Amino acid sequence: MLGWTFLFFLLAVFSAIFGFLGIASALAGIAKVLFVLFIILFIASLILGRIRKV
Numbered sequence: 001m002l003g004w005t006f007l008f009f010l011l012a013v014f015s016a017i018f019g020f021l022g023i024a025s026a027l028a029g030i031a032k033v034l035f036v037l038f039i040i041l042f043i044a045s046l047i048l049g050r051i052r053k054v
Helices: 002-017 021-053
Strands: none
Touching: 002 021
């Protein structure tokens, strides 16, 4: 999922460079959502991993 975040971030940067500002802002928004989702799932997996080991 972190790979998808970087992909959308890079697409947003390239879109901004070439002047497609509407597409760039949409792709940046998608990248932000995916990054937050990745962080939430990562923390949840850390917590669940600790609980299962006990």
